[in-house]
Amino acid sequence: MKGLLFGFFCFALCGLVLSGGEAFSDTVRISQIDNSRLLLNQRVNVYVSVTDRDGDPVPNLTEDNFTLYEMGEQRQIQSFQRGVNINQGIKLLLVVDNSGSMYWDASGKERNSSDSKLWRITYAKEAVSSLLNNIKNPMDRVGLITFNVRVESKIHLTNDKGEIAKILQSISRPAEEEAYTELYETLYQSVDELRTYGGRKVIILLSDGQDFPLKDNPHFPRRHGIEQAIQFAQQEGISVFTIGLSARADRENLKRIAEETGGAYFWVFDPAQLRNLYNLIRQQILQEYLISYKATMMPAEKKPVQVVYTAKDARTEAERFYFSGTLFGLGSKSLDWRIFIAIPAGCALLWVLSLLKFEQKKALPSLSVHTSAGKRTQVHQLPVTKMKAGITIGTSASSDVTISGDPKIKETQAKIAVKDGIYTISSKGPVTVNNRQVTTKVLRSGDLIKLGDTRLVFDTGVVKAEVKKAKKKSNPSERRAVGKSSAGTHTGAGKPRGIGARVKRKSSKRRG
Amino acid sequence: MTLFTRILFFGFCGILAGVLAWPLIELVLYFQAAIPTLLLLNITLGVAAGVFMGGGFGASEGIISRSWVKIRNGILTGLVIGVVAGAVGFIAGQAALLFLGTVIFHSAYSVQRIGFPISRSIGWALFGLCIAMVHGIRSLSWAKIRNGVIGGLCGGFIGGLVVEYLNVFTPFAWYARLCGFGVLGLLIGMFYGIVENRLSRASLLLLGGKSKNREFLITQKVTNIGASPKTEIGIEGYRGTSGVHTMITRERGEYLLTDAGSKTGTYVNDEKIRSRKLKDGDVIRMGDAQFLFRERGGRVDQ
Numbered sequence: 001m002k003g004l005l006f007g008f009f010c011f012a013l014c015g016l017v018l019s020g021g022e023a024f025s026d027t028v029r030i031s032q033i034d035n036s037r038l039l040l041n042q043r044v045n046v047y048v049s050v051t052d053r054d055g056d057p058v059p060n061l062t063e064d065n066f067t068l069y070e071m072g073e074q075r076q077i078q079s080f081q082r083g084v085n086i087n088q089g090i091k092l093l094l095v096v097d098n099s100g101s102m103y104w105d106a107s108g109k110e111r112n113s114s115d116s117k118l119w120r121i122t123y124a125k126e127a128v129s130s131l132l133n134n135i136k137n138p139m140d141r142v143g144l145i146t147f148n149v150r151v152e153s154k155i156h157l158t159n160d161k162g163e164i165a166k167i168l169q170s171i172s173r174p175a176e177e178e179a180y181t182e183l184y185e186t187l188y189q190s191v192d193e194l195r196t197y198g199g200r201k202v203i204i205l206l207s208d209g210q211d212f213p214l215k216d217n218p219h220f221p222r223r224h225g226i227e228q229a230i231q232f233a234q235q236e237g238i239s240v241f242t243i244g245l246s247a248r249a250d251r252e253n254l255k256r257i258a259e260e261t262g263g264a265y266f267w268v269f270d271p272a273q274l275r276n277l278y279n280l281i282r283q284q285i286l287q288e289y290l291i292s293y294k295a296t297m298m299p300a301e302k303k304p305v306q307v308v309y310t311a312k313d314a315r316t317e318a319e320r321f322y323f324s325g326t327l328f329g330l331g332s333k334s335l336d337w338r339i340f341i342a343i344p345a346g347c348a349l350l351w352v353l354s355l356l357k358f359e360q361k362k363a364l365p366s367l368s369v370h371t372s373a374g375k376r377t378q379v380h381q382l383p384v385t386k387m388k389a390g391i392t393i394g395t396s397a398s399s400d401v402t403i404s405g406d407p408k409i410k411e412t413q414a415k416i417a418v419k420d421g422i423y424t425i426s427s428k429g430p431v432t433v434n435n436r437q438v439t440t441k442v443l444r445s446g447d448l449i450k451l452g453d454t455r456l457v458f459d460t461g462v463v464k465a466e467v468k469k470a471k472k473k474s475n476p477s478e479r480r481a482v483g484k485s486s487a488g489t490h491t492g493a494g495k496p497r498g499i500g501a502r503v504k505r506k507s508s509k510r511r512g
Numbered sequence: 513m514t515l516f517t518r519i520l521f522f523g524f525c526g527i528l529a530g531v532l533a534w535p536l537i538e539l540v541l542y543f544q545a546a547i548p549t550l551l552l553l554n555i556t557l558g559v560a561a562g563v564f565m566g567g568g569f570g571a572s573e574g575i576i577s578r579s580w581v582k583i584r585n586g587i588l589t590g591l592v593i594g595v596v597a598g599a600v601g602f603i604a605g606q607a608a609l610l611f612l613g614t615v616i617f618h619s620a621y622s623v624q625r626i627g628f629p630i631s632r633s634i635g636w637a638l639f640g641l642c643i644a645m646v647h648g649i650r651s652l653s654w655a656k657i658r659n660g661v662i663g664g665l666c667g668g669f670i671g672g673l674v675v676e677y678l679n680v681f682t683p684f685a686w687y688a689r690l691c692g693f694g695v696l697g698l699l700i701g702m703f704y705g706i707v708e709n710r711l712s713r714a715s716l717l718l719l720g721g722k723s724k725n726r727e728f729l730i731t732q733k734v735t736n737i738g739a740s741p742k743t744e745i746g747i748e749g750y751r752g753t754s755g756v757h758t759m760i761t762r763e764r765g766e767y768l769l770t771d772a773g774s775k776t777g778t779y780v781n782d783e784k785i786r787s788r789k790l791k792d793g794d795v796i797r798m799g800d801a802q803f804l805f806r807e808r809g810g811r812v813d814q
Contacts, residue, residue, distance in 0.1 A: 042549040297553065299544045331541025332686060339535045342690075343564075346532040350568065353525065354575040354583060434795040434802075435781040446720030446802025448795050459720040 025053035028309035030320040031239045031262040031288060032200065038295055043078065044070075044322065045292045047085075047200065048307050049284055055266065056280065057287035061311070068293050069306040075293040084290040089139025090282070091157055091197045094131075095190050096124055097207040098146040098171055100179030101248070104208075106271045120208055120245060123271030125168050131278040132161045143193065146171055147186040149178040150219035157197060183211035183250075187240065187257070188224040188232055195236040202263070202285055203233070204278065206243045210250030226253060230260050239263040241281045245271060262320065299330050365423070367391075367416070370455045371406065390417035393451065401456075408452030416443065416458075423458065425449065515715075515727055519705035521576050526667075526701025529568025530693030536560040537689060551603070558602030558639065559595050565643050565697060566594015572701065578748070579741030593649055597642025601668075605635010633672035640668020640700045653732040659711055663704035671696025714767055716796070716803040722749040730767070735760045737798065738772070752776040752799025760790070767805070774798065 029049045037043040048066065050058040063080035102121040116122055128144070135142065141157040144164050152174075155167055187205060194201050213223065224232075233240050241263040242254040251267060258265040264284070266277055291307070303324050308317040391400035393414045414427040425433060426440040432450040433441050441447075449456040540553070540560050547553045570590020574582030644664030648657030675692030712729040716737070728745045736743040740755035747753060754774040761768045767790040771778040779797040780788045790796075792807040 039550050039554070042551070295550075297545050297547055297549070299541070331544055332538060335538065335542045336686075339538055339686075342531050342535050346528045346564075346568075350525065350528050350571060350575065353521070353528075354571075354578065433782075434797075435793065444797075444802070445800060446718070446724075446795075446797070448719060448802075448804060457719050459724060 026058055026309070026311065026314075026316060027051050028307060028316050028318045029262065029264065030305065030307055030318045031285070032237050033305055033320055033322040034237075035295070035322050035324065037292075038324065042294050043292050044295045044305070045290055046305055046307060046320075048289045048291055048309075048318070049287070050289070050309060051264070051284060055264070055284070057284045059287060061289060063291070065309055065311050066289075066291060067308040067310070068291060069308070070293070070296050071298050071300065071303050072306075073296055073298075075296070077291055077293055079290075079292045081290040083286060083288075085200050085286050085288055086137065087139070088199050089137055089141065090285055091141050091143075091194060091199055091201045092282070093143045093145065093157065093190055093194045093201075093203045094128055094278075095145045095147070095186060095203055095205045096121075096128070096171075097148070097181060097183075097209065097245075098152055098174060099148040099181045099209060099212070100174060100176070101208050101246075103173050120271045121171065121173075123274050124206055124245075125171065127274035127278045128168055129165060130275045131282060132164060134279055134282065135161070141197065144168065145186065145190055145193065147182060148174045149180040149182060149214050149217060151182075151186055151189055154193070156193070180214040180217075181207065181209050181212040182214070182217065182220060182223075183207055183209075184226045184229045185213070185220050185223045187229040191229065191232045191236055191238055194238055200285065200288075201236070201238045202281075203238055203240045204243065204281055205240055205254070205257070206245060206274070207249060207254065208245040209248050210253065226257065230257055233257075233261040239285075242266070243268060243274070243277060245269075245274070295324065300324060365458075365460045367401065368457045368459070369401065369403065370457070371403065371453070390415050393456070403451065403454050406452040406454050413451050414449070423460070425458075514725065515705075515709050515729075518576060518727075519702055519709065522572055522705035523698045523702035525568055525572035525575060526697030526699070526704075527694045528697070529565045529572075529701075530695070530697030531690065532564035532568055533561045533697075534690045534693045536564065537693070554602045555599045558598030558600070560598070561639070561693075562594035562596070562598020562601075562643065563591055564594070565700075566590035566592075566597060568697070569643055569701065569704075570594075577741070577746055579746055581741045589649060590643075593645065594643055597645070598639060601635060601639025601642050604638040605632055629673055629676040632676055633669045636672025636675065636696065637665045637668035640664035640671065640696065643668075644700050644704050655711065655731045655733070656708075659704060659708045659731065662711075663707040664700055666707075667700035667703035668696065671699045713765070713808045714762075714790075715806050715808070716745060717806060718747070719795070719802045719804055721801060723747060730760060730762070733762050735762075736772070738774075739799075747801050750799050750801040753801055754799075757798045758796070766790075767807075769796065 027050065029051070030046055031049050032047040034045040034047070037045065046068070050061060050065075052058050060082075063077050066077065066080075068075045068077055098121065102124070103119050105115075105118045106120055106123060132142065138159060141159055142161070142164060143157040144153070144155045144167060146152045153167055153171065155164055158164070183205075187203070190203050190205075194203060211226070213220075217223070239262040240257050242258045242265045244251055244254045244265065244267045246269060249267065251265075255265040257263075264281075266281075268274060268277060295303070302321045304319055304321050306317060306319045308315055393399055393401040393403065393416070395403055395406070395413075413429070414425055414431050416423055416425050418424075423443040424440060425431065425438075425443055428439075430437040430439055432438075433443070434448055435450075443449075443458045443460075445458070445460040447458045449458060537557060537560055540547075540556050544553060547556060567587045567590045570586030570588070570593070571583050572586070574580070574584070574586045641661055641664035644660035644667065645657050648654070648660045671692070674695040675689065678688040678692050708729060708731060712731045714730040716728045716730065718724055718726045718728075732744060735745060736756050736759045737745040737747070738755050738757040739748065739750070739753040740746060741748070743756055752775070754772070754776070756772045757774040758778045759770055759772050761770065768787060769778065769780060769785070769790050770787045771785065776799050777784045779785065780790070780794050782795075782797070790805045792805065794805040796803040796805055
């Protein structure tokens with residue numbers, strides 16, 4: 001999970017600290033931090049909610065009531081807005097417990113009340129209906145999830161209230177074997193459902209019990225615990241408001257979920273209060289204040305934001321983190337001067353590269369043979385300096401340069417003779433040099449000789465003076481025939497490469 | 513030099529360019545707190561990376577053809593383009609990140625798992641694209657710019673991913689960014705070389721002399737050949753070649769060879785010509801240098 005912390009564009013949050021003085025009943029909460037404007041104008045938006053003792057939102061506060069710190073450094077508030085969620089709309093996902101106990105009597109005394117009007121679920125349904133009726137903003141989206149041993153019904157976020165109302169009516173009592181409460185896994189899946197939406201995202205989780213998972217639940221082969229569910233919600237910037245219904249509700253964990261995700265926990269004994277509660281939560285969200293400030297440039301993967309709320313000489317504060325990693329991650333803590341060696345070292349290597357010569361400095365006259373064996377080309381270097389009077393090229397073993405496997409070459413096809421450093425090719429039959437058919441020609445460096453399917457490139461070498469020296473030095477007795485080479489063993493059944501000669505020439509051009 | 517060594521050469525120059533850029537990036541990151549906004553930080557990082565990578569890539573073609581004029585010009589244009597490219601690439605990358613984050617994903621979960629690496633790599637790709645265009649912009653050749661676009665995009669994208677994931681898996685290794693930059697440079701360089709190789713449909717192979725077996729790709733509409741290092745195909749150390757000896761122009765997939773008023777003339781298949789349409793396998797001679805003209809469509813053996 002550490003890897004997930006990496007990065008900077010997210011609404012993710014890591015922790016929330018709630019603290020309130022005894023004498024001071026107002027509570028401040030950072031419900032969300034939006035850093036999507038960070039790159040463009042260095043702005044960070046903080047959604048702050050202030051509620052009084054009864055949980056009602058405190059309206060009409062001004063920016064003088066708030067002081068803001070990032071990484072312990074006070075930041076100037078750049079803009080302050082009220083009721084910002086009224087314009088943008090809320091994405092609300094209602095998660096309702098539909099376990100067996102929800103069909104108990106509202107007083108909790110009678111377990112199998114036959115009067116469906118007294119069931120807890122009935123109150124919950126009414127509360128949801130009432131909430132839906134209060135939602136008039138076309139920008140708002142509501143979804144619904146009910147759960148017991150599995151996620152029972154699921155409505156994706158919609159602004160079609162009728163659809164939700166229809167599903168709401170179809171909620172029915174689970175069978176005995178389904179009456180478990182997969183609380184945490186459902187929360188996890190709810191976050192997963194909500195995470196793809198933008199804007200202010202809120203889950204309202206209603207449960208009358210505690211997480212009561214079925215062992216080896218076939219619906220959830222892999223189950224997430226409370227830690228993972230909270231972490232997921234934090235990471236997605238989703239606030240989870242939790243409602244504990246009845247005395248059996250898991251107060252401790254529901255409270256933890258709410259506080260760590262930027263929501264709030266409410267405990268209700270009388271299900272008749274649910275109706276007000278759902279609307280209250282919505283009002284709280286709608287009444288959030290949006291404070292934006294200019295972020296610091298301190299390098300950090302995550303930065304804490306602290307909001308201090310002061311009114312009537314009392315103060316209370318809330319803290320929350322947002323992620324602010326940069327494209328390259330964090331710089332190193334200490335800058336080692338040795339890394340700068342890389343610059344001269346790199347330059348030096350580039351310089352060395354520029355000195356590299358992909359050239360042959362000196363080369364003796366040579367003849368390279370390229371036969372086409374299949375698709376590959378074989379290259380044979382044949383020095384033609386220490387010659388008797390010349391070398392012969394042909395298919396027979398007695399040739400100086402033997403080319404085997406090329407059926408188009410006659411026994412002794414061509415001969416290269418040397419005299420005073422001038423090489424002349426001659427042939428009984430016509431031979432193709434530089435795409436021209438000749439019978440004899442003075443060769444120049446880089447001439448392309450074609451025999452059948454075989455190509456030979458003649459090269460006089462580079463440094464003529466040195467070649468002459470080498471010639472003088474060489475003992476006549478050492479003047480053996482040019483190393484016989486069996487050039488090319490097989491010739492593919494390839495057709496002749498269509499470079500035919502066009503003009504017949506009997507004489508060759510002479511050029512010193 | 514064969515085409516393969518040419519690709520390797522580009523890759524190696526790329527690594528060196530990345531290695532050059534690295535210390536400066538570290539320096540900027542170290543002084544991050546002193547930079548007023550995130551946007552400015554990104555511009556600074558982009559420029560820092562662009563200066564050296566642009567310079568390195570600009571020099572690489574000159575280094576390959578061993579022409580000091582080309583090296584100097586390459587470094588100068590590379591620096592300028594690199595600065596612009598770096599800043600543009602980084603901001604574009606951040607914008608892409610922002611766009612993907614807000615419009616497509618809306619979700620920190622997706623953004624971190626997929627969005628971050630992808631968006632950042634898109635940023636890197638844009639960066640690589642601009643850097644790899646150094647060659648093309650210098651010679652004002654659309655084909656080379658196109659090569660740069662493809663090579664830079666692919667190389668930048670993969671290189672960027674490497675940087676991303678190295679950072680994810682080894683967040684405290686001092687060499688992570690160094691490796692990342694090296695890989696980025698290598699890939700941009702090699703992709704550029706490969707794509708250049710792929711996209712050019714004709715080449716000239718030197719048949720003899722000093723630079724025997726060296727193959728030159730014909731990538732531009734007008735390719736000058738001569739002894740001057742300023743020409744696209746500059747050959748040194750061949751007697752009888754003029755500064756700008758011959759040029760090859762490409763029109764509708766056909767290559768036309770025209771003598772550029774040379775002293776010794778231009779020969780195709782041992783025939784002196786002024787202008788001639790080339791076909792696969794033709795042997796071109798200017799001075800002491802003989803080339804084999806090869807078209808990629810019809811394969812010709814060496």
